[in-house]
Each structure stands twice: as structure tokens, then as C-alpha cells.
Amino acid sequence: MGHILALVLRSNADPTVIPILYSDHQNSVDLIEDIQIRVSQDSRLRGMNGRSYYRWILALARERRVNMLYTRGHSAELSLPSQLNREADHYASGSQRFPELVPFAPTPTFTMDAYTLYTKADGWVESNARNFINFFLAKEAAERLARGNKLRMLTYIHDNMPPPDYPYTRALSTQSAVIQLYVRSGQLPTAEVLESRSKLPSCMCRLGCDAVESVHHTFVDCPEFEDWRLAAGEEISLRTERKLVEAGILREEDQRAILNTAKSLFVDDAAV
Template sequence: MARITLADWTCTINECVDPLDGDGLDSDFSHYAAKVPYGWIVAQKAMGKMFPRMSPRMTERAEILKGDVSLSHCATLHDHRIPNPPGTRKLLDGNNLRSLRAKGIRTIVDVGLWKASDSATGYTFVPRKQTFEGKWSTPAKESWNKAVQLLSRTHLTWLFNGSDDLLLQRAARRNIAENTLRRLANTIPLAPSPTAMGRQIWATDGSMTPASAGLMQPKSVTAAITGPTTLVLRIEGRNIASTQGELTALVAGILFTDATTSSPRLYTDYLNAVNMIEDSRSSVNQDSKLRRMNARSYYRWILSLAKEKDVEVLHTKGHTDELSLPSQMNYEADHYASTSQRHLDPIPFAPVPTFFMDDYNFYSDRDGWIESNIRQLVDMVLAQNTSEALAVGNHQRMLTSVYETRPPPEFPYIRAYSAFSATVQLYARSGQLATADTLAKRNKIESEQCRFGCDAAEDMHHLFVDCKRYSDWRVKAAEELTKKTEKKLNEKGVEEAAQKRLLSAAKSLFSRNDDIWPLKHSFYYLGHIPPLDSLLPANTPLNGLARERLLHHFASDWHLVAIRLAGRIFGDYQREMAKQNTPLKMRGRR
């Protein structure tokens, strides 16, 4: 029923343009609530406003190359792409279509087919040879010629959204993907496993850098297979994790095994996949379980291969010091997967298993195919879009992209019993702190002058950064933060010369310093800290992971000290204003 509704929406209302993908997301259907479920309209509008746009995309369009598409559908899409000048007749109008239907010509295959070619689009329309046998009137012959002309002018990409491989049937795409993996294994000169010694013993592993990257953060994921043959692959897309690396390696590992030999074995440290393969060999159907799993297309590929090949997939613990054969094999696979992260350019991308995806699968240009929790991802995308919109204007209070991007600690925001610091953050970022500047603009007081005697307007920046009443507090907080930072640097063996910029930034975190703050002003009271990567040289004794951990600790320490100082200052400020009987309590909506 849902597909019928979507077909009606596409062809009856939106001129045969998919309303949920591509150009269709530009259309507004707010006035079609009587014809289209309103929830669909809201979702379509939300997807159209996202950046990048997200859409449920069909994962197989083989009917187009088969010619199983109506001529009227193609004619409507042609007219959508090449509108007719006002007052002119359509190339293939209703009369022409009725004339062709009378001859039994209704779909593309009745006129011809698109064939692969060397043209810019990759396909060329090849019409059938028509001899006009029987009773073909002159208008009918003209209609045929117009249909051929229209289809020859129609670009194949006008009929669907996505890459050209979606035009192939699922079985053909799978065959191409598996042949690609075999060809890569035979052409890339990587040494086979010395532990396997030519036997049908394999090991797989996956790697992701950075290891803590979230759904919407850039990352690099690799997959490694070693045994009689060794292969390293990269995983395409951004909506991926180490899971895709592990599963891609398993796909290749099962594919490469020679099932004709006795007891081929494949070792992996990914226990979920091992359990899934074992469950699939029982009488329990796994379809319902797979339906909502992340990376479900990879799991389906693995289960299909596991049914076709009698391969023993075994679990082994990863990153151990054991000298057993499974541990040694896992060590070799892990070595290839992790070290390849430093040499990504020559590593080929693994095929994306669109042939095992759902009929409709979410897709975005930046994330690629999405098989993770779509609700969570949509929430994150909308939050990011809102944040980017708020970053423009508002005195840069909501701008976050130029500051440290590592996430702040969760404790003061979602776990602390007393959340005054978090409350101050809320009011500060929304521009609602009851400073003299804000109250004067609202005609609550007459002057915006600092009421602690400073010769300056009492706005947020002055109160937290420049006001002389709190200068000692800022200096003391900076000294304590500097000592704490220096202690951690010394514990990690960072040389004194490499510490200078970071310690200088810690010392001036709560004061004006054009060298460390991107916008030349300290915004610590908004929970911002300057970018830390540029403050610690990359050539320190720390390796990549240790350096990242240290910077993450600094980001948490600096953020906590900053918001606590801001909370302490504003708490004192409120008490002093209360003594002066000035109504400076923070006002919020009830």
C-alpha cells in the first residue's frame, strides 16, 4: 500500500519526479494533506532542508535497462527536464501516446533499449527496427518516430537517482563485486601470511582512525585479510565504523577460501559475526534480526557466502601476547589493517554491497549509504544544521566550528546534581544573562555602565574577561590550570620546548590573547577553548593515540575550569546585585 501511495504521489502529483529524492525534495506539498499522508509530507520537507540532503533511495533500478518503464512516464520526465516553450506542442503528447497504445506499444522495450556505450552518459538508446507492417497510419508512424526521438534525447540519469551500478540486477552486481575482490587479491603484491604457510588458514581484522570518531565525523576504515593471499581494502562513506571494516574483511576471507580442501579455517576477533554465522546455520530465521542491524547488507553478504562455502569461522581474542596459531594470524591481520592507515592513497576501496541492501535505503552525498540508526543520525544532522544556522549572527555566541572540536565532558551537563555552571552556559549562549548591557537594552535600568566602577559597558565579555573585580580570580584559575597542564605534560615526557605554546595558552585562557583565540577575544565563559592541535607540536615523543588522549584530557580539564570560573563569577555578581536591590535575577520562561 505504501508503494502505491508513493507511486501516486510521484506520477499523479509531482510529474513523475520522485518526491523523496533528488529534485523532488525541492517541491512543497503542504497543500496535499488530503492526498498524501501528512507524516510523509513533514518528512519530505525535513529531508529537503537538511544539509547534506538525506533521502530513501531505491537500491535496484534494473527495470530501466530492461525497458519496463511506460512511455508516458519517460515523456513526462523529458518535458520536466526540457520544458516546452509556451504555445508549442509537446514532442510526444497524449494523442501520440494513444496512437502507440493502439499498436500495443506502451513501454520503452516496445520501442528499443538503452545499451552500454562510450558516450558521455555511458548508455545510448538503440531503437528497434520497425518495418511498419500491417495497418500503420501516417499519424501512427509519426508517433513512432517521435517516441524514438524523445527516448534518444532522454538521458538515462533522468529516470533515476544514484550511481549507474543500480541499473544492474542484484545478482550481476554481486558477481561484479566478488570478481573485483578476487582480481584485487591477485594483482596487489602483498606477502602471504608466513604463519599460514600456504595452508587454507585465514585471519581478518578491521581498523578505524580515529578510533573515537562518531557517526558524523570524518574517519578512515580499513579491512585486512591474510593467509595464502593478503589484501587490504578501504571502506567507502562516512556513515561507517570499524564494524564495516571487520565485516568486509570477513566477506573477502570467506570468498578467498578454497572449500575443496579439507577444513579451511578463518579466524576473526569480531565475535558478533561468528555468532551470527553459527545462528544462521540453525533452523532459526535471521531476517527479522537483520532488519534493524547496523551494516546489515554486509551481514547478509557474509551469511550468503557462509551458506555456499563450508568454511569454519572461528573467534580468537585480539591484541593478545599468546603464541598460538590463531593469535599469530590475528596479529598479522591487525598489523596490515592498522599500518595501512598511514598509507591510504594506494589502497583500493571495497565494493559497497548495495545488492544486499533493503529495497529502499537512506543515502546522502556526504555520508554515502546509511545503515545505522536513522533516528539518531537525523537528530544529529538537524542539531548540526541548527547550530550552523545559529552561528551566523548572535555576536558569534553559538559559533563552535573555530574552537576546540573535541566534545566536552558530560558530567556537568547531564549528571551533576547541582548544574549552576551549565545554567550559566545556557543563559550566556542565548544572550540572556542579566548584565547591565542587556537590562539597559530592555529599558530595565538607565545605564549600561559597569556597576563595579570600571570605565566600560557591562556586557558579558567585560564581566567575565575584563572586569577588575574578578581579575584575581582569573589569574588564580589560570595559574592552577597551567600547573595541572604542565604536570601532565611532564608525566608524558613532553620536552620543555614543545610545552611553551600550550602552557602560554593555559596561562592566558581567561584574558585577551590574540595569538590563541580564533576571534581575537576570550570566550571561555561560553564553554569554548582554543583549538588544541595547533598548540602541541606533532613531533613530540607521543604516538598518535597517546597524543590524542592527552589532548582529550586537556580539552576536558580546560572546559571544566572555564565553566566553573564563569559560574563562580556570575554567582558572585548576582549576590552583589541583590545587595544593591537591583532585579538582576535570571529570567526564564516558565
């Protein structure tokens, strides 16, 4: 902003004299020098923070030549540039104590990109648009999750095509994978899920139990599936035993922990 002020004020001065502008901001000094050798700076400015201010400086510096000289900030030297720099620093830091006396600096919307992000809270956003958008998308996703997905994944990125009636035509293991996916993403149509979506009047077990038909009830408690559970449990135990032998784990006490876990896959077991 200081550079802009200086450049604007300079236009009142004697046009035959090339004024000298001291600055301790290396970036601006380099930029103004580069502008005056007539190389287009558009691509360099495109991704820069605060580019509207730089474009404004650029437009002013193009109007009339100015000698921009870098002077090291906060130095104890006694040269004129250093003393001027100290003076400027003094007023800049002193002004923070009287914010109500500092005139409002105009926002150079006229040198912004044709499309610039804006929010009421942040004003114009010229810095990293990707981070900015990312922040709001993450916030929106967190709010959606908090509103009733029971901490499960969001569905808005999913394909909206209805799934095929039988997604598991190839093998039993694909059916198992699909059921697991449905369970984990809250899509398995248990009475509990259907009732919460107003597709069923009641969430109670449709096989007559006095219990909510949840995933846990269906897979662990519902007596209707007890025989299946027992058979599957035995099958898993047998296969696990076979695998253990194959892997060379033969001692009974070594096998026990793994076998117990295998046996309790379909029951609530506090030890697992």
C-alpha cells in the first residue's frame, strides 16, 4: 500500500525529474524494475498473493518512470535511505496504537482477477484458492457427517445408478464382500435402517423376536439364524485348524488363542 501511495503522489511532481523510491521490500523492488524493462509480468503475477496490489503498482509504474531502490530494513546505518526507512517504520508501528486515525485503504477490486473468491467473513481471497475451497468442502463434509450419517462415509460422491438386483452373480465370496460393504456403509436393509428411512413402520425383528432388527441382532443374536451360525462357526474352526497345521503351528496352547477367536466370530465374547 505504501508503494501505491508513493507512486500516486509522485504523479503531482515535476515530470522532468525521475523520482527515487526507497523500499525495504525486495519483492516489490524486483517487480517494479522488471516492469520497467517492459517484460510482461502477467504470468508471474497470476499466482501471487495480493496480486491486485501488485497489478495496481504495475499500472502506476508503467505510467511514469520511477527509480526503485532497495534499502535494507531495520539497519542502524546513518545514510538517508536508512533514516527514511526508520522514520517510515516508526509511523507504521506507531499507527497500530491509533487504528481509528488511520485512513481506510481502498481494495483494488479493479485489478483483481475477473473471478475472485469472496466471503463476508474473509473479504476478497487472492491467496491460495485451492486451500480455501478445500477448507470449505471439508467443513461441509464434517457438517453433513455430524447431521446423521452415524459417522459412516458420505454418499454424495457415489454413482447414483441403482445397484443391480444380484450384484453377486460370480461367486459366494463376492456376495460376502457386497454384504460387508452394505453393512459398513449403513446400507444393509435391516428393519432398523428401513424404519429410519420411513420404508417400514417398525424396527423390530421381522422374524418375530422381541428385539430391534439391527445388524448385530441379525448376525449374532437372532435365533432364526442360530443353525447357520453354528455351522459357519464349525466350518471356520476346521479351516483355521487346517491353516495352522499348514503353517507349522502344532502345539495346542499355540493354536488355542487363534482357534478361540475363530470360534467366537458369530458370538459376543468378552475375551475377544
